Each structure stands twice: as C-alpha cells, then as structure tokens.
Amino acid sequence: MKKSIRMTREVVLAIIVAVFILFLSLTTNFNTVSGIYSFMLDISPTIVAAIALSLVIFTGNIDISAGTIMGFVAYTAGKLAEAGIPFVIFLPAGMLVGVALAGLNGYITVKFKVPSIVVTLAMNMVHIGFYATFLPMSGWIENLGENFTWFGRGRFLNIIPYGFVLAFFVSLLFMFIMKYTKFGKALYAVGGSIQSAMYSGIDPDRTVIKAFLMEGLLLGIAAVMKATTRSDVMPSLFIGRELFFISAALVGGVSIFGGVGKIFGTVMGALLVYLLSISMIYLGFQDYYQFALQGIIILAAVYITVTDFSLLKKSYCKETDEFPGKKGEEA
Amino acid sequence: MSMTGNKISIKLTHQGVLVTLLFGLIITFGLIEPVFFRPSVLLDVMAIMGDVGVMALGMTYIITTSGVDLSVGYNQQLSAVVFGMVYLSTRNLALAIAAALLCGTVLGFFNGLIVAKTKIPPLVTTLATMYLFRGISMILAGSMTYSGFPQGFRLFFTYRLFGVLPIQFIYFTAVFLILDSLYSYGALGRNLKGMGFNEESVHFSGVKIQKIKIGIYTLLGLLCGFAALMYLGRLSVAKTSIGDWINFQVITAVLLGGTSINGGVGSIRGTFIAILIIGVLKKGYTLMSLSGNIFNFTLGTILILSLIVFAVTEERKNVVSSKIRKTNIPTRV
Secondary structure, eight states, X not given: OOSSOOOOHHHHHHHHHHHHHHHHHHHSGGGSHHHHHHHHHHHHHHHHHHHHHHXXXXXXXXXXXXXXXXXXXXXXXXXXHXXXXXXXXXXXXXXXXXXXXXXXXXXXXXXXXXXXXXXHHHHHHHHHHHHHHTSGGGGOBOOOOHHHHHHHHOEETTTEEHHHHHHHHHHHHHHHHHHHSHHHHHHHHHHHOHHHHHHTTOOHHHHHHHHXXXXXXXXXXXXXXXXXXXXXXXXXXXXXXXXXXXXXXXXXXXXXXSSOOOHHHHHHHHHHHHHHHHHHHHXXXXXXXHHHHHHHHHHHHHHHHHHOHHXXXXXXXXXXXXXXXXXXXXX | OHHHHXXXXXXHHHHXXXXXXXXXXXXXXXXXXXXXXXXXXXXXXXXXXXXXXXXXXXXXXXXXXXXXXXXXXXXXXXXXXXXXXXXXXXXXXXXXXXXXXXXXXHHHHHHHHHHHXXXXXXXXXXXXXHHHHHHHHHHHHXXXXXXXXXXXXXXXXXXXXXXXXEHHHHHHHHHHHHHHHHHHHSHHHHHHHHHHHOHHHHHHTTOOHHHHHHHHHHHHHHHHHHHHHHHHHHHOOBOXXXXXXXXXXXXXXXXXXXXXXXXXXXXXXXXXXXXXXXXXXXXXXXXXXXXXXXXXXXXXXXXXXXXXXXXXXXXXXXXXXXXXXXXXXXXXO
16 A cells, blocks of 8 residues: 555656657657657757756746746857867856846846746846847857767767756756755745745745746756757747746646646656657647647646646645635535 | 825826836937937827737736736737738628637637636736747748738728828727726726735625626737737738737836736826837837847836836835735745
8 A cells, every 4th residue: 555656647647758658659760769869869958947947936936038048058158169168167157147047037036026927028038139139140159069069969878868867867856856955845835835934934035046046057057958969059049948848847747836846747747748749740730830739738737737626735825815705606 | 095195196206207208218319310300200109009009008907907918919910810811811801800809809708718717827828828829820820921901901090180190099099098987987997906906805895806807808809809900000911920029018018107017006097108108119219220129128128127116116015015915926024
C-alpha cells in the first residue's frame, strides 16, 4: 500500500509522454540517431526555460518578457564570442544579463505592487523596441566560430548533446531545491498565501525577487544553450517563445494562482507541449496553427487546475478568498 | 463624504497633468517640425487614433473591475479578416459589416463567459484567447491580404465633416459620451468600481456581477469589431499583422489616463485625453520619420512609468492596501 505509485498528475503526464514517444518512434525518424539527437537538442532549452518560468509562477507571478530577456542574453553571448571570449566567460555574462533584466521585473513588481503580467508585458515591448532601435543591424550577429558553437553542437557518445546533460542536471537540481530547501518551501508558501507566509516568518518581497533572479539565471542558461546551436544569433530569436514555456509549466500542473506544482511536472509538460507541436508539423499543419493550439492548451490546462478539487484543497487560502457566494451556488 | 471630495480633486489634478502633457507634446513636436501646427495635421491625430481609442474606452470599464483584456488587438484583426473574407466572397457590404461586428461581439462574449463562469483569472484567459484569435485569423487568412473594398465603405469611415473634422473622431467622441455618461453618472459605474475594490461585497449587495462581467467583455468585443471597420476604412487592407502591439497601446492609454491596474479607480475622461497624447506621439514620430519600434519602445516606457508614478501616489497606496487580501501582490504590512 505504502509502496504503490499514486496516480498523480505528474505520473499520468509521464505515461502520456512515453506513449507519445513510442508512437512517434514507430512512425517517424524518431528512432534514428539523428532523430533522437535533434529531439534532445530542441527540448533542452525549452525544459530549462520552463523550469525558470515555473519558479516565478510558483510565487503567483508570471513573466511575459522571458522570450525577449533570452534575446538579450543570446545577443550578449554572441557579441562576446565574436570578440573571441571563451564559453566559460560568456555563459556567466549571459546569465548575469538574464538576472539583471528579470530582477528588474521582479523589483518593479514587488516595489510598486503592480501585477507582474502588466510589468513584463510592458518590458517585452521595451526590450523589442530597444533592440530594434539601438542595436546595430537589430543585433544580428553572423559567422560565429567554433568557440561559440562547440557547446551547442557538441555531443557525448555521438548522440547526447551537452545541452541535454546540462538540462538534465538543472532539472534534478531544482527538483531537489523545491522539495528540500528553505528557498523552495518559501516559493510555495508565498504563492499559497502571502499572509500565512508572512506569519511564518517569510519575507514575501524578498522571496518573489529571489524567484525572479533565479528565473533570470536559468533563462540565461537556456538562451546560451539554444544560441550556441547556431552560427548566427539575433535578439529576436526568442520572441513569442514564452508562450511555450508558460504552457509547458501549466500543462505540467503548475497552478497559475501560485503555490502548487512540481518541477518534474514542468519537465513532463515541456516534453508534452514539444511533442504536440512537432506532431502537428509531421501532420502537415502550417506553423501558425501553433498559436491557436497553444492558446487552447493554456486555457484547458488552467481550467483543469481551477476545477481540480484536490489541487484547490492544496492552495488552501485561495478557495476561501474568492467568491464565497459562487461556491454556495455550485454546492 | 469628505473622501469623495478628496478623490475628485486628485482626479482633476491628474487630468490637469495629462492636458499639460498633451499641449507640451504638441508644442515640442511643433517646434521640431513646424508642419505639426497645421490644423489638418492635428485633426489627423484624431483620425489615426479612432480605432485604438474606442477599444481603450471599452477597456477602461474592464480594468476598473480589476480585469483586463489582452486579446483586443487580435480580436480586431480576426474581425477585419472576417470582413475581408465575407466581402470578397459575397460582395455584399452590409453582410460583411454585420459579420465583422458579430465576430467581434462573439469573441468578446467568449472572453466574458470564461472570465465570469470559471475561476480562470482574466489575465490568463485573455492571454490564451489572444494567441487563439491570432492563430485563427492566421489560419483563415494564411498569407493573404484582403483589399479592394468599395469607395462607399471607405467614405463611411474616412469622411471629413465640413471638410475638416474626421468622422473617426465623431465616432470616438460619440462612444466616449455614451460610455462616460454610464460610467460617471449611473449605477453601472459605481458597480464597476465596487467590483474593482471588492467583488464579494458587490455580489452580496445583490448586483449580478457575472452578468456585468459578460456584458463589459462583450461590449469591448463589439467595439473591437467596430475598430476593425474603422481601421479598414482608413487603410483598407485586411492582413494578419493588424493586431500586433494593439493591446499595449490600448492598455497604456487606459493606465496613463489614471485607471488603476488593480481596479476600483478609473476615469474614462482620462483615457480620452491619454488617447490624444498617444496619437500626438504617433503622429509626431511619423512626421519625424522615426520607426514604429521607437514608438513602441516609448509606449512601453510610458506604461512602466505610469504604473510606477501611480504606485507612489498616496491614493493608490490606499487602494492597494485595501486589496492586499484579494490580490496576489506581495507586500509588507
């Protein structure tokens, strides 16, 4: 009884992903070396960025400017690599850019008590306007050499990309952090109920800012991971990608209200969203069907979360906080 | 009572600041480009802001209830595409206009239904439907652009009254007067502000908040459909990039106009002036041949600054602290 696996949302997702991969490998080139390699290459940055977004969503916030922050990181890394600076320096530099920009989002959100979605929406616009206006050639860098691309294109045993290994360890690390550290507990607590968190001695402001800083760090890693697979880099590379990261987190069971969710779920969500989108490409749908699909996925995932009573019970303060009248009608 | 008096005086000063800003901008652009002082150029400001303007007026209602609609731009885009498709396949103008208005209304109703009937927050709902509407309009139109609308239709939306006053401005003012009278003088305005402050108490005082919510989102949808017609009358090409950045412009106008993003405080008149400010900025940038990206960059900065400026004023602090329990914004008490 104790040892039996409970059918949590994460386990169900993992099974769906496994079945999905099985079918894809039976019908497409998924079972070949190049198929597996390109799958791992594509999925790694998405996983890391989805974990980054999850950290912010755990606290009840959101970051719409994640894609454009990654653009700045990619530009910084590309510019440094163009000047011959090695990976061990441009990766931390890129992470620093991510931390600075995401930290600014977090600071404005917390300091001026405005919803993060509006702040980051505005920041999104500022970022895009900035690099289209102030960067030479809109920040397009081409002909990057081996010192830039070795990380993105390198592989272990001719099949596993370096980025995938990094994404794997980042996932494990954050599963551990969210489960066993004070920081992880604080994120859930603030997302669950700010007041309860405050009464148990957690500073909500600092926790939210920390979540944004950590998000920036991970976005930095994800952006460098993706950018180094290419020999040309531009800041507009990630515009609109935040949609995938957010829907990955939400499909993985992260509650948009904060306080609920698991990193393992996010990873499975990222895999599922990616598999869905490439299946649509295999089925011959045009690229722009993705927008409609992601919109429906977000709506469906959030709808399941708000109607899932086991999840609602976990976010204890949320339910009693909102419309008691409406609850009475439903009962 | 004294509280009410207090609030009105603060709002008046805020609108005073906006009007000063408006004239300051006009004078600055006029000094840089003397052509800006010509009446025809100033009137053109009203013409180019008509479509964004009507959406901003409807959005003020929604932001006052502490909701938001991010899907406005792509609602307008989808309505425009539907107009183009129906007109080019049937050549029936009345049918096409009806289809565009109906499309906008249905999409707005869809948003309102989800927001009112489920617990999904409006921000997330409309973020999702924003991508959904964008996707649908791209699926319908593909890479096609629709053009070749009849002269009569264009005239209906580009006519200049007495040869000078753009008809878009008449439409914008008419919508403004109707919405402002409902907002400032009726029970509806009080209910909207009350919903922004505390939805429960409004609900318990017998107001049907679900109906109001569905109503205001549907109204905004209708205005989006109308905005699509105004846009097509002016530029007469329906394509799948109409909606880009429109939601930013609309939300910036509403927040710059003095409506609190947390709800409960709002001003349709402020939105009216803010639209004119953004219009002057747009026209000024066009005359100085600066790109749309610089315009967007400026608007983004204005949006963040207006969030910050209102956050530090005393009034907003009161609003926010009374809403701590309801919203998810971290704060020290």
